[in-house]
Amino acid sequence: MHPRTKFLIGGLIVLGTAGWLMAGSIKATAVYFLTPEELQAKVLEDPGLRETGVKVGARVVAGTVERDSSGKRVAFEMTDGKATYRVEYVGLIPDTFSDSVDVVVEGRLGADGVFRATTLLAKCASRYEAAPEGYDTAKVHEQYRATGAAPTDTASR
Amino acid sequence: MILVGELSLWIALLMCAWSVTLSFAGGVTRRPELVASGERGLYAGVGFVVLASAGLWTALLTSDFSLRYVASFTSANLPTIYKISAFWGGQAGSLLFWCLVLGGYAALATWSNRGRNRELMPWVTGTNAAVLLFFVMATALASNPFERLDWVPADGRGLNPQLQNPAMAIHPPLLYLGYVATAIPFAFAIAALVTRRLDAEWLGAVRRWSLVSWVFLTLGIVMGMWWAYVELGWGGYWMWDPVENASLLPWLTGTAFLHSIMIQEKRGMLRKWNVTLVVGTFLLSILGTFITRSGVIQSVHSFAQSAIGAWFAAFFVLALLATIALVSTRLRDLEAQAQLEAMISREAAFLYNNLVLVGIAFSVLWGTLFPILSEAVRGTKITVGESFFNAVNVPLGLLLLALTGIGPLIAWRKASVENIRRQFAGPAAFGLLVGAALLVLGIRKLSPIVAWTLAGFVAGTIIQEFWKGVGARRKMYDESVPRAFARLVARNRRRYGGYIVHAGIVILFAAFAGMAFKKEYDLTLKAGESATVVDPYGTRWTFTSEGLSEFKALNRDVLTLALRPEVDGVRLPLITSEKRQHRDSRGAPTFQPSTEVGVLSQQRQDVYVVLAGAIREDAEVRINFNPLVVWVWNGGLLMAIGGLIVMWPAADRRRRQVGYVAELEPQAVGAAS
Known part of the structure; x- marks a missing residue:
């Protein structure tokens, strides 16, 4: 048998095993x-x-x-x-x-x-990213004025 | 300076567009003045990206809260180091950081090839400029860090406490340095495809860039594991989260490339495959960014969903189509110059290595994208858990570990029985001895035993190689052992650096296997109370609570628990775990409370303590015994060191000498020297 064919067979066995493992564990863990x-x-x-x-x-x-x-x-x-x-x-x-x-x-x-x-x-939406959309500046501003506190996490939602 | 930075971003955009146009035009017409103008355009573009970055750093350091980015990620009382690292703490800044790194790499690539690879360079510069153009455009249009608020808050929101960790200050830049470095080999691949110069020339130019990417990715991934371990508090370092997977994917294909490149160099085989791997690695970096930024996949790490996802998706598709078009029109130029001659040969071992690495990458990608795929096909999101990744990747990983031992020692072309006996008898015996010893010690779990047996085998091959090499030098040059060792490595960096990387892999796998034996206890302790638990080695530990205490630090309130561990009557250092409430400079709380775990790190295991909560004096603690964790960090570091050795330019090529030539078949080529 040509070595290339042998390699392909070996490769198929490896990939087949991997595929079989994948299919099996998807069933088990999905x-x-x-x-x-x-x-x-x-x-x-x-x-x-x-x-x-x-x-x-x-x-x-x-x-x-x-x-x-x-x-x-x-x-x-x-x-x-x-x-x-x-x-x-x-x-x-x-x-x-x-x-x-x-x-x-x-x-x-x-x-x-x-x-x-x-x-x-x-x-947490703001875990790494602060209030990307819907960052209500007016509301934050208002809250800031009212309490004197900096805009906090909750202000962004 | 901030205004200068903002304007620079837009000028950089124009410069990149200029460079793309002129470089490609220069490549087509072969007119040197166009090529030179394209290169100067790139340098200028990079210069303005640097200015833009300086602008953002100025804003962060001077706490200019009129910028939304600065107000969102820093506060006046934030330690300076985190003001600097806030540059990549959020999406807009990290995009700019991406531009900065890419710009630096692209300029370096163009500059270092000013007298070399001239046929390729217009296309390389043009491709790099195009990629940079995309990133600058995304930064300027979709997620601009210079965006202003229409009012100026007195203080910013501060950096998320979980990012206030030294590892988080350096982990993202390391990962970016790795991700972005995949763009340079991609540019060379495109250039080689366009010019049809697909021989070993372009490979030589990209080998070092791939190594740069590989070393940074390795460090970045390991650093990320360390951060997750000490910061997220669930007691492990890897949970197959999409973001973690995204960083692993280009590492896997990059590793495959670093091996298959040797086959093309030595035998002229795998030409299509190498182009595919280079392009695939870059595309996986982009896909990884897309996955993590777009919010298409649920991840605890996910950045906010934003329009940036669409940009990346578009870029990904564009790059993919361009590559497919190029490769499909150049299939004939990519024909192999040699054929596989035998199944038992180094070529075959390397092919299997590639197959397994890509197989792992595929399964990881599949598992990560499964929710999207299942939704597209069946209309319902279905997720796969950690056990899916483990079930597939543990066997594949062990196969890979075995190949780590076989690949470097087996002969090229066709290995003889004699070659196999001489190279592998010792290491195989050593591995089996390790396995037998574990059985005698009463260990009955299958995969750790297999892992450690294989680790013993691979370690045996590496020790054997160094032993022979050092011995040969001692005989030849009459050198002392350390000197012979140092010279051996220095004179054959690629080969022995590679062995050092492999040694790191062995340590890493052995450490992963240790986690199969971890133990976990939940305790409730009042001040002065103690509890006794048994660690995975069967040793009894007594933990005595020294009580809870509260104090204020620079930007946070802290509730801390101190535990006194005692083993066999010997007192060990206190372990403390904290609950922290961060506050801004006015004293208002920011973010949710965060937990600081306490870790007592030993060679054999980590004792990992998490303060879960407190009811008056009762402290609720979770104690994990995590075997061999410290070896994960050591193994990762050793891999990076090995990578650096391989990458380091040979200081003086004339002085290079062969310390020891592997015992090869007569007609075989010298080992990877």
Whole structure:
């Protein structure tokens, strides 16, 4: 057999194995990444989706955050403006989590309609970038005048 | 100065456009005065980019809060070092920084080739100017750091506390230096394609640039891992986040190129492949920037969604189409001059190395883009987790590790049984010994055992090479061991520098495998209370809380917990972890509270302490035992050092001598010297 053919066969074996591993682990680890609205629709369509792991990206509803002072337990509501779910999470809470950030939670929607999260990622829009769009200068200015404080994080949202 | 900077940006735009037009015109007409004008246009453009950068730095250092960028990322009480680093703390500034780095590289490339590669240079200068033009345009039009607020705040918002870390002051510039350096080989590839001069000439010109990119990417990635480790507080250094993946992709293809380049140099094979890798590496850098800046993929690291994504997408598509058009019209010039002769040969080993590296890159890209792909195909976003990346990349990585040992020692063209026995018997025995020792020690996890066995094998090959080389020099020149070692490396930088990089890889893989044994404990401690836990080595640790305390620092309030670790009755240094609330100069809180982890770093493991929270006197802490972490940093550093050795220009070529020639088949070419 020509060495080139042999190499190609070897290459195919390597790539085939990699592809097989990829396909297998996609099946094993893939989870839906939904908005609350999509989650609502999916659950209506297929109640079995409750108690299966999903990821949900949404915004925390301001004022709903109940933190346990241990720093390891938090409950809040998340919404995309169309559907709202209560979330309970136990674990280390990321520094960037607050009552006005976007979060990505991974966990299960319980039969009681409460989303029990096993991971909580907070994606703070201003984490690296300050208020790119909708930076309401007038509002910030007003707040600045009223309080004498510098524009803070929340002013940008 | 700030106004000068702002205007400079626009002048730079014109200069770049000038340089693109004149250089390409010069390339087509071969008129030297056009070429020279194009080069001068580039220098001028770069000069104005430097002025623009000086303008932004002036604004940052003088805290001119009339600029939105300055007000958004600094405050009056920010330490000076972070005022300087705020240049790349936000999107607009980092784009300008990108221009600055690219400008510096492009000017250097043009200048250092003023008497060389003259056929290629108009196209190289023109391509560089075009890329620079794009970045300056994106900076000026889509994300301008000189944008003004219509009022001047008394103080700025300050830099995010998680970016107030020495690693964050240098990690982004290192990564940018690496990312941007991929543009220069890309320009040479385009030039070589256009002029059809696709022999080894252009490869010689880009080899060092690829190394520059590789070294900076390596340092940047490792520094980023370190930052994530000490700053994000989840106890690890790599979570396959899209932003991390984006930095890994060009590193993988760049590494593949640095290996396949040798095959083209020695055998004239892989010509199409090398062009593809060079272009692919550059495109992956652009794609990485696109992914991280556009917000198309959810990442904890994501920068804000902004219009800049569309700019990058457009540029990516344009560059891709241009390359495809060029390559497809020049397929005949890219024919290989030799063929693979045997499966058991260095060529084949390198081909497999390339295949695996590109395979890893592909799987990482696939996993990263999967949410977008699944949404396009099935209408629902589906994400894959960490376990996807691990399931695919652990086996591929281990295969790569094995090839790291095989590639440099196997003979070119066709290896004989004798060659294999002589080169690999010792190292293979050493590797198996390591594996057996681990089994005896009671370790039963498969992938760490395989990893350490292979690490032992590769380490064996490297030690054997140095042993033979040093021995030969001692015999020949009667030198002392350290002297022979230093000379050996200095006289054969490419080869022994490469071995040093490989040694770094071995250390890195061994350290990664250690993380399979990490342990995690959650404790609640009052002042004076202690708890005893067991580390991965079976040693008992007693942690005694010295209590919580509060104090104020320059720009923050701090709540700190001190833990006293004790092992076998021996007291170790205190570990402290902090919760910080940053404040501006008026005392108003800025950003959410942030956590500072406490790390006690030892050779065998890190003790990693996170203060999760406090209920009155009860401190909630998480303690991680992370085995071998310090070797990740050491391995990464060693890789970069090896890369620098390979890259360093030979001081005096005449004095170069061969310390030791690998035992090769009679007809084979000398090893990578």
